[in-house]
Every structure is written in structure tokens, then in C-alpha cells.
Amino acid sequence: MKFTTTSDVRLRSAPGVDAPVIATIPTGLIVESDEYSWKAVTLPDGKKGYCAADYLQMMPDTLPVPVVTGKWCAPIRTEKFKVTQKFLTPDPIYKITGHHPGTDYGTQGDVAVPLYFCADGEVIESGTHNAFGNYFFYYVPEVDRTFVYFHLKGAAPLKGKYKSGEQCGITGQTGMSKGVHLHLECIVGKKTSVDRARLFTSKDAMAAAAEDADTFIRSRLSNAK
DSSP states (O other): OEEEESSOEEEESSSSTTSOEEEEEOTTOEEEOOSSSEEEEEOTTSOEEEEEGGGEEEOGGGOOOOOEETTEEOSBOGGGOOOSBOTTOBOTTOTTTSBOOSEEEEOTTOOSOEEEOSSSEEEEEEEEETTTEEEEEEEETTTTEEEEEEEESSOOOOSEEEOTTOEEEEBBOOSSOSSSEEEEEEEESSOOHHHHHHHOSSHHHHHHHEEOHHHHHHHHHHHTO
């Protein structure tokens, strides 16, 4: 894949900040690389080494295409569309309910994995929160559900209408997050963070107000084939 550097970055002989620096890559240089936290980089002159992924941005012509089936789209790049923590599993981090209110898709160390709007809908709330990190609430009128995306790396999309398959951000570790991942929720009806706090008061209340986002979206993707 091709990437361009977003600032001057040190090229090292091996992954890790303790490895010797063998060159400096100037801002805007196009390089060949892979998809991991420390990237094996090949410079235009053939020199090879490693640099931190945070300083590389994927070139537009190599961006992966999201999987869109009918009106629905996987919320994360296809090979990362794998559940790493299920809906309603016991989780002590949630002091009020004691259970996980959504579905997590971990990236296994990869950073900046593209995220997508799962259907046509409207961002009705977005912002930054000490627990959610960078987040947004996305209402899909066709099914009367609000999908909630947490822990985005950059700023969440602004309020407004969007189409299925449009990129809505990249994975991050903002807020209360132990690793880079997408936390996705599916709440019945058109709901905001105020509604969520009012509804998520126990495991039973949460189960009545929300659904397994992964199961819901996969059923739509399957039905559209």
C-alpha cells in the first residue's frame, strides 16, 4: 500500500523507539508500507526501515473499499468486522449495569482503521466525552434505530445526513478505552446520550432498550444479498 507522511518522521532500523535512526522522512513523501502500528517502510530510493504509523496517511488510490450490500454497510473495514467483545457480556468497567452495552471490534494493534456509516441516516449528536471519547449518535429512520460509535481517533462527524458506506472516522483509543477499537451500540428509537443514560440503568433495562448491533447489521447485510 502507498502512504504519505503527515510530518517529518524518523526512519528506524527496527520497530520501536529504541531502534537506531537511519534516515528522516520529509513531510509529504510517498512511501510503500503495510498496516501495523510500526510500519515497515520502503523509501523511493529503496532504503528500508520502520516508522510509527501515526505519521503516515494512506493514499486515496489505495484506500480499502467498504462492503456495501443493498442499503447496509459493515461499520468497520471488512477484515476487522470481527467481534472481540459481545453485547451484554459481564464487564466490571460498567459500574451501573455491570454488563457491556455494545459490541466491540478490536483492531489487533492496527491504528487508524476506517469506519463507515452502516446505513443511510442522520448524525443527531456528536462530540467528545470522558468515557465515550470522540463519539456520535447516528439515527437510521428505515429501522428506527440509533447506532452509537465510540472511541474515534479524530473528531466525530458533524450533525447532518449521510449515506451508507461513507467513511465516518477511524478507530482510536479516546475516552475509557484499553485498546484501539470501535465500540458500537444499537438503541431502539431515536435516542441521544441523555436518553441512553436514562435507559441504561440495569442489565434488564439495557436489554429492553438496546440490541446486539453486530447481529442486527449482519442480518441486514445477509437479507440484502
